Amino acid sequence: MKKIAVDAMGGDNAPQAIVEGVNRALAEFSDIEIQLYGDENKIRQYLTATERVTIIHTDEKIDSDDEPAKAIRRKKKASMVLGAQAVKSGQADAVISAGNTGALLAAGLFVVGRIKGVDRPGLMSTLPTMDGQGFDMLDLGANAENTPAHLHQYAILGSFYAKNVRGIEKPRVGLLNNGTEATKGDPLRKETFDLLSQEKAINFIGNVEARDLMETVADVVVADGFTGNAVLKTIEGTALGIMGQLKSAIENGGVKSKLGYLLMKDSLRSLRDSLDYSSAGGAVLFGLKAPVVKSHGSSDDRAIYYTIKQVRTMLETDVVNQLVQEFSKEETND
Known part of the structure; x- marks a missing residue:
């Protein structure tokens, strides 16, 4: 039990x-x-x-x-x-x-x-993607500052969770950065990239950009706590904003909008569900x-x-x- x-x-x-x-x-x-x-x-x-x-x-x-x-x-x-x-x-x-x-x-x-x-447990959550698969991201704010060694551990922790809890055989691990090129980023990102590139225990696919996260670019995304928390709140706020705008447009758009909603109801519900993070559970202090x-x-x-x-x-x-x-x-x- x-x-x-x-x-x-x-x-x-x-x-x-x-x-x-x-x-x-x-x-x-x-x-x-x-x-x-x-x-x-x-x-x-x-x-x-x-x-x-x-x-x-x-x-x-x-x-x-x-x-x-x-x-x-x-x-x-x-x-x-x-x-x-x-x-x-x-x-x-x-x-x-x-x-x-x-x-x-x-x-x-x-x-x-x-x-x-x-060294430092990370706060990790499964965030939504447009195809419904989701991705695990850490750290989401347990630590305001991190070292390359911490991010290296987060990659191992996140990959372990994705494999053993979510059942992904070979999770793709990406490092959140301001570009996909190996030379991009500040010293923290560059040194972390080198560490992850040499780590045989994970399937490291390189740098990933924030704009691609909801396209299932990776199964696990690694970030420092400050950046991860900012990205989390941006995704939450964007999802709520989109759904709020759609609701307002339907309610204030007259008969045509309401008829359009009836025709697109199933598609809109699917969109809502794809943006809903609650079905993935809570954030784990892993x-x-x-x-x-x-x-x-x-x-x-x-x-x-x-x-x-x-x-x-x-x-x-x-x-x-x-x-x-x-x-x-x-x-x-x-």
Whole structure:
């Protein structure tokens, strides 16, 4: 049985969206147990599942404006912290939260702990592409600054995830840069390019540009945390903007626009689905001793369900323990 700790109080729509997502996941998967951390009275209003679910009551939670590291130290009974502690003690196999991103990163690093040999875990998510295949990208903001050695590790981590969790036999790894030529970029990108070109454990295809990401130019895209976070928010904002403009054009375009919508309804739904990142699950702080997954702050019950599904797959494929063994081999070889 896979035991998953869930912060029921994190996110814009907590606890309703969190608990309703849990209800759906428990109905779908018979091999998971959920531990819900948070205000028991508020949680019970929405909990319909009666088996394989436990509520661990706490009145304390980490707010969106709390300073991450201080919150982890001072709010030791916060729902997010208790979930991370459950993973550390072995009571849970993974933890999910839609709450304060920085605090979850801090809980992951300081409570759960990083894998020996991993210098800096990266925040990784599967982002949408026009063909629906998606691509894994890291770092998406766990670290504001990175060295070539960090990006080299991200390439190995991302490739490992794409192969073992997403089932891509030989993931194509690209380095995000301002041009595809090998000579492009600043010193960070140039040195990283050299390192990745010599790495036999990955299928490095060279530099990739941001404009090509949604065309499935690579299965794994490596970036420093600052750049990766900017690209992530640009993709999210562009997708929301496109769908918002289409909706406005249909609503304000009169009878012809509404008739056109009826004729193109299936195609527009397909476009919407191709831009929807929620079905891929949450962002994984990859490189830790157990799955620590950040669901989007505005997640609805559907997004929470898919995040639980994603974590279930990670536990089923035992990707973290495989990664521990892989980095142990590297340390032995060094």
